[in-house]
Amino acid sequence: METKTIFKAFFIITTLVSYVYPSLGQEDVDDEPLVNPARKFDTLYATSPVSEDYDTYILENLPPKYKTYIGTCMDKMGYIGIKKCGDGVLKEILTNEHVSRECCLEVVRAGKECHMEINKLLFRFYQLKRFASQVSFKINEVWNRCSAEVESPSSSVDGTI
Secondary structure, eight states: OHHHHHHHHHHHHHHHHHHHOGGGGSOOOTTSOSSOTTSOGGGGGOOOHHHHHHHHHHHHTSOHHHHHHHHHHHHHHOHHHHHHHHHHHHHHHHHOOOOOHHHHHHHHHHOHHHHHHHHHHHTTSTTTGGGGGGOHHHHHHHHHHHHHHHHOTTTOSSSOO
């Protein structure tokens, strides 16, 4: 009976401490990049026949309305913005290297929903799907950083977006 009481008290104290200090039980993984920045980033884009077939299957089976929506989002960013800034945003998500202010402007112009959906789609592709469970927080973090940078008056040269 005495051991049972001690165990209950220990369990209650441990539970209360874990609620007060939740970081003691977890590593802070938000600061670690998902991909080593020293490693060549281009190796993520290496394709094989299997990966190309997988990506084609993903694209062919998207609902038509979703394809139209993603196309509209890409148009909002502009073709140059997608190529240049898409890589930069992807790099920030995976390696924590901040994108330029110009890319942040493109991201904010497209809007939060477009930014989120384009990145969700990207992380469904073969080369990036292994990171899909770890990136939703980082995608939102990129949006928050870019929107704060673009909307802050001190960061704007001429005061316009």
